[in-house]
Amino acid sequence: MKNYQPLKGLIAAAFTPMDSAGNVNLSVIRSYAERMIDSEMTGIFICGTTGESASLTTEERKSITSEWIKWAKDKLKVIVHVSSNSLPQAVELARHAYESGADAIAAIAPSFFKPENIKELINFLVPIAGCAEELPFYYYNMPSMTGVYLPVPQLLEEGIKRIPNLAGVKFTHSNLMEMAECLHLENGRFEVLHGYDETLITGLSLGAKTGVGSTYNYIPHIYKGVIDSFRKGDMDTARKLQMESIEIVKIITKYGGGVRGGKAIMNLLDIECGPCRLPIALFSKKEYDLLRDDLEKTGFFKNKK
Numbered sequence: 001m002k003n004y005q006p007l008k009g010l011i012a013a014a015f016t017p018m019d020s021a022g023n024v025n026l027s028v029i030r031s032y033a034e035r036m037i038d039s040e041m042t043g044i045f046i047c048g049t050t051g052e053s054a055s056l057t058t059e060e061r062k063s064i065t066s067e068w069i070k071w072a073k074d075k076l077k078v079i080v081h082v083s084s085n086s087l088p089q090a091v092e093l094a095r096h097a098y099e100s101g102a103d104a105i106a107a108i109a110p111s112f113f114k115p116e117n118i119k120e121l122i123n124f125l126v127p128i129a130g131c132a133e134e135l136p137f138y139y140y141n142m143p144s145m146t147g148v149y150l151p152v153p154q155l156l157e158e159g160i161k162r163i164p165n166l167a168g169v170k171f172t173h174s175n176l177m178e179m180a181e182c183l184h185l186e187n188g189r190f191e192v193l194h195g196y197d198e199t200l201i202t203g204l205s206l207g208a209k210t211g212v213g214s215t216y217n218y219i220p221h222i223y224k225g226v227i228d229s230f231r232k233g234d235m236d237t238a239r240k241l242q243m244e245s246i247e248i249v250k251i252i253t254k255y256g257g258g259v260r261g262g263k264a265i266m267n268l269l270d271i272e273c274g275p276c277r278l279p280i281a282l283f284s285k286k287e288y289d290l291l292r293d294d295l296e297k298t299g300f301f302k303n304k305k
Helices: 026-038 058-072 087-100 118-130 152-159 176-187 197-206 220-232 235-254 260-268 285-297 300-304
Strands: 009-013 043-046 077-081 104-108 137-141 166-171 191-194 210-213
Touching: 009 220, 026 058, 043 058, 058 077, 058 087, 087 104, 087 118, 104 118, 118 137, 118 152, 137 152, 152 166, 152 176, 166 176, 176 191, 176 197, 191 197, 197 210, 197 220, 197 235, 220 235, 235 260, 235 285, 260 285, 285 300
Parallel strands: 009 043, 009 210, 043 077, 077 104, 104 137, 137 166, 166 191, 191 210
Antiparallel strands: none
16 A cells, blocks of 8 residues: 555544435535534545435546545545445446545445355455555445444455455444454554444544544534543543533434434534435424424534534
8 A cells, every 4th residue: 555544533424415406516515625624534434324325326426536535635534435236336436536536445345235255245345445456445344234244353354365455444333342353453453443423432442543423524522522531541521522422413313313314413504415315304494493402402502603
């Protein structure tokens, strides 16, 4: 890998801005990128679950990648999720990300025709990573969405033999024992990007240095506080802040989860991300009013003034 440096700090999982008709709205990305830079994110993870990648066309994903790189390059690490149920499409997206100047790529397991073992999963990942062999490549582990529960430590151990640029894993799973195994493989050879916002403190305690999350978009101060307090050994404050994030996560869960509820919060903060693409249901005015009320009860908007 060329000029490889491990990721650190907080990486926001980006929403894909759309207009009222459900078309990708690239014009928002410049101000969105500026917002993430101002909030001291170290990177941006685009076209992932939060970015509704499975609902986007190949050309839309390419255009989103190009626009983020245009406005965030050299200010944020741009990690592009390129995977697809179609391997040729994933290869095309990986090649485009590399040629466009991305800092890293990631790929999740296919979720329709699923790999049945580690060898089959590696066979799927090899050509994707190989299109961008000078960039760090991260396996995106999210079995709750893919239904692929193959052992990640084995994937890393076997995968590095065929994927020289395999840097680590974006670990969005509740199996913390498996996460710990990944962190300690070969004396910490692999990066583990913690993927559950509401348990960041747990990932830090196991040794993770980086988190990737959707709620980092709108409550970055909470997670910066968790990290700073943890590093200082002030665990009482770290736990208190983590519980504040949990209260926000409970609210977005009430409104359809991190993508639907989170995108609505972005709109309330005047970051015009628009609606989600179907089949995710549109947000009604009544829901916006109820969501605002729920957030106000937590003091959410006081931190935005």
